Amino acid sequence: MEEEAPPPRPSVAEILAKGKAEIRVKRAGVFQRQDFIVKKGISPAGEYPYLFIDKFVDLSELIRVAEEYGLPVTAKNGNIFPKGKTSKDFAHLLK
Numbered sequence: 001m002e003e004e005a006p007p008p009r010p011s012v013a014e015i016l017a018k019g020k021a022e023i024r025v026k027r028a029g030v031f032q033r034q035d036f037i038v039k040k041g042i043s044p045a046g047e048y049p050y051l052f053i054d055k056f057v058d059l060s061e062l063i064r065v066a067e068e069y070g071l072p073v074t075a076k077n078g079n080i081f082p083k084g085k086t087s088k089d090f091a092h093l094l095k
Helices: 012-018 059-069
Strands: 020-027 030-043 046-052 073-075 078-080
Touching: 012 020, 012 030, 020 059, 030 073, 046 059, 059 073, 059 078
Parallel strands: 046 073
Antiparallel strands: 020 030, 030 046, 073 078
16 A cells, blocks of 8 residues: 655645644544644743644654644643744744
């Protein structure tokens, strides 16, 4: 069986406009497509968007998603920001 090619990765603007992103993640040793919902977090710099999933996802996968998609990611087991970024780096995306 041939593995299907992954769909092109949406940009940050496309994800924010749609309000969600379907992302392929590895959970319990199996690759799955999961819907990550865009939510708003509050920080001293203002509101910022982040991708949210209401499931446990390996931290290594959360780090990969945050780095590849350029947005913070939150799951039941942790919050991850792309390397070298904080909430103030994303506050301008909602203005």
